[in-house]
Amino acid sequence: MGRKTTHKFKAEISQLLDILVHSLYTNKEIFLRELVSNASDALEKYRFQSSTADNGADDSLPLEIRIETDEEAGTVTVTDTGVGMTREEVMANIGTIAHSGTAQIAKLAQEGKESLDTLIGRFGVGFYSVYMVADEVTVKTRSMQPDSPVIVWTSDGRTDYKLQELDEDLPRGTSITVQLKDDLKGQFTNTAHIKQVLTKHSNFVNFPIMVGDERVNTVPALWREPKFQIKPEQYAEFYKFLTFDSEDPFDTMHISVDAPVQFNALMFIPPKSTDFLTGMNRDNWGLDLYVRRVLIQHQNKDLLPEYLSFVRGVVDTEDLPLNISRETLQDNVLMRKISSTLTKQVLSHLEKMAADNADRYAEFWKEHGSIFKAGYMDFIHKDRYAKLVRFNSSEQEDADGLTSLADYVSRAREGQKEIYYAYGASREALALNPHLEMFRRKGIEVLYLYEPIDEFAMDTIREFEEFKLVAAEHADPAALDAFESKADEPDVPELNEEQSSTLDKLMARIKEVLGDSVSEVKVSARLSDSPVCLSNPDGHVTSSMDKIMRAVSKDTSIPVKVLEINPDHALVRNMIDIYAKNNDDPFVEQAARQLYESALLLEGYLTDPHALVGRIQSLLTQSSGWYVKAED
Numbered sequence: 001m002g003r004k005t006t007h008k009f010k011a012e013i014s015q016l017l018d019i020l021v022h023s024l025y026t027n028k029e030i031f032l033r034e035l036v037s038n039a040s041d042a043l044e045k046y047r048f049q050s051s052t053a054d055n056g057a058d059d060s061l062p063l064e065i066r067i068e069t070d071e072e073a074g075t076v077t078v079t080d081t082g083v084g085m086t087r088e089e090v091m092a093n094i095g096t097i098a099h100s101g102t103a104q105i106a107k108l109a110q111e112g113k114e115s116l117d118t119l120i121g122r123f124g125v126g127f128y129s130v131y132m133v134a135d136e137v138t139v140k141t142r143s144m145q146p147d148s149p150v151i152v153w154t155s156d157g158r159t160d161y162k163l164q165e166l167d168e169d170l171p172r173g174t175s176i177t178v179q180l181k182d183d184l185k186g187q188f189t190n191t192a193h194i195k196q197v198l199t200k201h202s203n204f205v206n207f208p209i210m211v212g213d214e215r216v217n218t219v220p221a222l223w224r225e226p227k228f229q230i231k232p233e234q235y236a237e238f239y240k241f242l243t244f245d246s247e248d249p250f251d252t253m254h255i256s257v258d259a260p261v262q263f264n265a266l267m268f269i270p271p272k273s274t275d276f277l278t279g280m281n282r283d284n285w286g287l288d289l290y291v292r293r294v295l296i297q298h299q300n301k302d303l304l305p306e307y308l309s310f311v312r313g314v315v316d317t318e319d320l321p322l323n324i325s326r327e328t329l330q331d332n333v334l335m336r337k338i339s340s341t342l343t344k345q346v347l348s349h350l351e352k353m354a355a356d357n358a359d360r361y362a363e364f365w366k367e368h369g370s371i372f373k374a375g376y377m378d379f380i381h382k383d384r385y386a387k388l389v390r391f392n393s394s395e396q397e398d399a400d401g402l403t404s405l406a407d408y409v410s411r412a413r414e415g416q417k418e419i420y421y422a423y424g425a426s427r428e429a430l431a432l433n434p435h436l437e438m439f440r441r442k443g444i445e446v447l448y449l450y451e452p453i454d455e456f457a458m459d460t461i462r463e464f465e466e467f468k469l470v471a472a473e474h475a476d477p478a479a480l481d482a483f484e485s486k487a488d489e490p491d492v493p494e495l496n497e498e499q500s501s502t503l504d505k506l507m508a509r510i511k512e513v514l515g516d517s518v519s520e521v522k523v524s525a526r527l528s529d530s531p532v533c534l535s536n537p538d539g540h541v542t543s544s545m546d547k548i549m550r551a552v553s554k555d556t557s558i559p560v561k562v563l564e565i566n567p568d569h570a571l572v573r574n575m576i577d578i579y580a581k582n583n584d585d586p587f588v589e590q591a592a593r594q595l596y597e598s599a600l601l602l603e604g605y606l607t608d609p610h611a612l613v614g615r616i617q618s619l620l621t622q623s624s625g626w627y628v629k630a631e632d
């Protein structure tokens with residue numbers, strides 16, 4: 001047995017360890033992840049070195065990681081058959097702060113620009129994370145170098161560590177025994193819990209992880225394997241393992257990239273939407289980020305933009321340090337490069353699907369389209385986004401039909417320069433929308449928008465293949481009138497001069513009745529089936545956008561709009577006659593209010609229906625009286 005020597009930690013380390021234990025990770029279990037990943041690194045190094053040099057390595061030892069617990073002693077031990085460490089290596093690697101995260105923290109802390117606390121939040125510290133759970137740690141290691149002695153390193157992680165050489169004939173590798181703090185003994189000597197933690201963070205480590213006789217990591221890191229070797233069933237199995245879905249994935253994307261950053265990604269489009277962006281599932285999205293098969297972050301939300309959050313999967317890169325913290329990840333250049341590549345890959349994948357198989361794309365769209373639509377905020381990919389969005393439209397047979405903007409354009413009428421759209425609660429509601437009567441008559445297609453987000457999409461796309469996107473209610477009726485009608489124009493005799501001048505007076509009277517609730521009463525150029533409609537004064541946002549803005553600013557007042565009158569409608573013609581006979585007839589006032597309130601009702605602004613209902617009842621009473629009389 002060699003002599004025992006005591007070595008002081010550098011000052012920064014003691015301080016670091018202290019802070020570490022108290023503040024670094026809220027999640028104590030990650031110490032296991034760190035120890036296992038170090039073991040895996042050591043095994044990887046062994047495999048590499050034994051294949052390149054003949055150095056008397058013992059090939060009979062299985063390359064594996066073993067975890068043992070001792071309830072009585074309150075310890076957990078992680079053992080590997082990797083490269084091991086010489087005395088010098090132990091001192092250099094775990095006795096000082098020579099390695100990555102810790103070194104940076106100490107260096108920056110010395111420069112005094114940032115407090116140790118913030119620094120520790122920004123970098124991880126690998127091996128030292130064990131002191132979150134340990135009172136004392138013993139590292140027993142034997143290097144693969146011929147004739148290396150067994151070295152024992154022990155420390156309580158406060159001020160110093162002890163080094164000792166043993167004469168024992170131990171096999172190559174490293175064994176780390178963690179003497180657990182009293183309050184954590186139960187938790188980390190419980191093998192069921194240990195297995196659970198390992199499956200969570202270390203499931204794809206490249207060497208068997210044994211807890212007792214059981215291998216914990218049974219699923220291979222499929223994303224690291226060559227594509228041509230993987231069967232669809234394997235992808236499906238992996239997808240189910242990853243998402244707990246019981247169905248096969250709708251689609252699989254397996255990519256591996258070498259430049260500008262190295263990474264592998266295995267991504268899936270689930271067959272069903274899970275509505276992650278609403279309600280309880282709001283945060284349940286994101287790709288799992290691995291660094292060399294070790295989980296760094298579950299459901300990372302920086303790798304893909306939110307509008308692609310339906311994509312599930314994993315990303316693994318060699319280029320990030322394992323002990324990088326969440327905060328550092330967020331503004332990491334490498335992460336941004338990976339994210340930009342991934343986003344492009346997913347978009348290309350969708351474009352290809354849309355081009356190769358429109359039905360399949362429609363299937364995708366029905367599940368995930370409403371999430372994808374939020375992509376209007378991605379200005380960089382605006383053009384690609386515009387090609388990928390789908391809408392229902394007046395040309396479709398039912399509410400399930402979908403059209404792309406390109407399809408719309410291909411159907412546009414000769415001379416048409418604009419793509420028209422209208423927002424409504426349903427296809428039925430849009431069919432009754434007075435603003436669309438003109439479009440129906442002229443056979444001009446209108447995109448039907450059912451979700452408020454659709455209109456934001458329209459606002460950002462703005463233009464598609466030289467076509468301007470225009471809200472149907474903003475279309476210029478004169479320009480539309482230039483198109484030849486597809487439907488029969490209603491056969492109504494023109495107003496004679498006298499009727500025309502009565503109409504003017506009637507409109508003035510209606511304005512008088514409605515007062516400031518309307519800004520203007522005017523003859524409509526767009527109506528054919530409805531007697532009246534409300535429109536916005538020129539240059540205003542669309543009615544639906546107006547509604548959103550009012551909801552946001554909690555404005556519950558009724559907007560002041562223009563009342564457009566259809567002079568060819570039978571009701572308006574009757575009103576002209578009634579007014580001509582008696583410009584004081586109470587029916588005119590009653591009808592004016594009724595028409596205005598019905599229009600409000602259609603637009604969704606009528607908050608108090610009492611007056612309207614009262615009027616309907618008295619009109620029904622009156623007309624039924626006439627009806628009975630006429631029957632006699």
Ligand code: ADP
Binds near residue numbers: 085099
């Ligand atoms: P990192 O893994 O990022 O280098 P760590 O703090 O986790 O930082 O580990 C520090 C160093 O200690 C490692 O780089 C390695 O050289 C050495 N080391 C730790 N664990 C082992 C092990 N099980 N076998 C061999 N070397 C190890």
Ligand code: MG
Binds near residue numbers: 034038127322
């Ligand atoms: Mg490490």
